């Protein structure tokens with residue numbers, strides 16, 4: 001059984017507001033996706049942990065002929081994605097985890113945004129990455145956005161994050177959130193992320209984006 005971090009109740013309902021506040025340059029990053037995923041040989045895309053479907057929106061509006069599958073274990077998050085993406089017949093949304101997809105299904109690209117740092121590095125991160133790798137065609141790109149860094153980087157970049165948060169957020173809220181990131185989320189260092197990806201069946205990843213603690217990575221299915 002895959003490890004999951006379920007987004008429920010207020011955490012799900014308030015998610016879109018939350019990301020705009022706490023992930024500086026989130027929209028900028030999402031808008032890069034349609035360009036970064038070109039050219040694709042097979043236009044079948046797997047969006048893992050798609051949440052409310054935020055990353056699917058820019059993809060589907062640019063690549064109208066792509067076949068996009070979004071998967072997420074949280075019913076409340078995927079409901080929001082269903083409402084938002086209802087007009088698009090080429091988007092399929094599934095409540096579940098990657099393991100629930102057919103073993104034989106193959107995709108030409110995948111994204112994993114803001115998911116991996118919720119899973120422990122006790123085999124859970126590796127298992128999710130392996131499940132994704134198994135379903136990609138060789139050479140297929142995987143784009144990740146994740147909190148990454150060793151303890152020194154995280155400490156320094158949390159200070160940078162503090163400075164980037166909108167002014168209407170109270171100091172108390174900022175400190176609570178910073179404390180949760182530092183002590184409760186399961187970020188790993190850049191070399192460890194690279195090691196996990198290679199072990200799962202991907203090439204050594206390229207860091208192409210950074211906004212405080214959030215790093216964007218590009219890798220491809222090896223082989």
Ligand SMILES: C[S@@+](CC[C@H](N)C(=O)[O-])C[C@H]1O[C@@H](n2cnc3c(N)ncnc32)[C@H](O)[C@@H]1O
Nearest residue numbers: 003004005007049050051054074077113114115
């Ligand atoms: C912070 S949200 C990110 C949503 C979206 N990717 C985005 O960038 O806005 C994390 C999502 O990961 C989902 N999730 C948690 N564990 C998961 C797992 N093992 N596999 C796939 N998704 C998972 C949660 O339900 C939640 O919707």
